[in-house]
Amino acid sequence: MKINIIKLNHYYLDEVVKLHVESFPGYFITSLGYEFIKLFYKSHISNEYADALIALDEENKVVGSLLGVKNRAKFYNQLILSNGCMFLYYIIKNNILKPYTFIRLYNRYRKNEINNNFYSGVVLSSICIQQKMRKNGIATEIINKWIYNLKAQNYDMAYLETDATGNIAANNFYFKTGWDIYIKYSTYEGRVMNIYFRKI
Ligand SMILES: CC(C)(COP(=O)(O)OP(=O)(O)OC[C@H]1O[C@@H](n2cnc3c(N)ncnc32)[C@H](O)[C@@H]1OP(=O)(O)O)[C@@H](O)C(=O)NCCC(=O)NCCS
Numbered sequence: 001m002k003i004n005i006i007k008l009n010h011y012y013l014d015e016v017v018k019l020h021v022e023s024f025p026g027y028f029i030t031s032l033g034y035e036f037i038k039l040f041y042k043s044h045i046s047n048e049y050a051d052a053l054i055a056l057d058e059e060n061k062v063v064g065s066l067l068g069v070k071n072r073a074k075f076y077n078q079l080i081l082s083n084g085c086m087f088l089y090y091i092i093k094n095n096i097l098k099p100y101t102f103i104r105l106y107n108r109y110r111k112n113e114i115n116n117n118f119y120s121g122v123v124l125s126s127i128c129i130q131q132k133m134r135k136n137g138i139a140t141e142i143i144n145k146w147i148y149n150l151k152a153q154n155y156d157m158a159y160l161e162t163d164a165t166g167n168i169a170a171n172n173f174y175f176k177t178g179w180d181i182y183i184k185y186s187t188y189e190g191r192v193m194n195i196y197f198r199k200i
Helices: 010-023 034-046 072-095 100-109 113-119 138-152 168-176
Strands: 004-007 050-056 062-069 122-129 157-163 180-186 192-199
Touching: 004 138, 010 034, 010 050, 010 062, 010 122, 034 050, 034 072, 050 138, 062 138, 072 100, 122 138, 138 168, 157 168
Parallel strands: 122 157
Antiparallel strands: 004 050, 050 062, 062 122, 157 192, 180 192
16 A cells, blocks of 8 residues: 655644544553644644654544654753643543642653653654554554654754553564663652664
């Protein structure tokens, strides 16, 4: 099957958000609501420290996506400056009856020793492929394109974080595409996470 990998643009935003919601059921970001996720993806289009790639099939339907950040601190500063109020509005609107969400959000993004190192480099934030299109090499193609682009910009190391348990497809996928485990740790919620690194 022929796949075309392009940068995300506004035309494909709704399709890509739908793909994200289907691919990450029960995940924290998904629980923050459709509008939040859409704004999050949209922020990657206009932010110079972010990358957003999508894979289109032969009918130009979105079958895969990748989000990456080249400098996390600068990315979030720009994101807060440009859309901070809207993010806050969507979080409050969709989670007003779930106060625990705010604690999770705080814990997720506060700094700690482990993610200080990890977050100072290039980070792969998410990658997902439409369920029926998986195991066709599409994720490998997208990640290779992202790495190729980063190399051309002289970046030398990338990191990512994923659940260590109950997540065989993702962990196998990362091993297969050249990532190695940098560190394993438990979150304050007790989730065991793998942080991977890869030379670009
Ligand atoms: C993980 C994911 C992105 C892989 O996408 P994909 O297009 O199917 O991956 P590829 O076809 O490029 O697979 C490359 C390799 O990954 C591994 N892999 C992929 N899916 C696998 C599965 N279900 N079980 C075990 N290994 C798997 C295999 O080693 C595979 O190589 P092989 O086909 O030669 O065996 C996809 O399963 C997905 O979208 N999952 C839901 C979202 C997610 O978990 N994302 C990652 C965390 S951010």
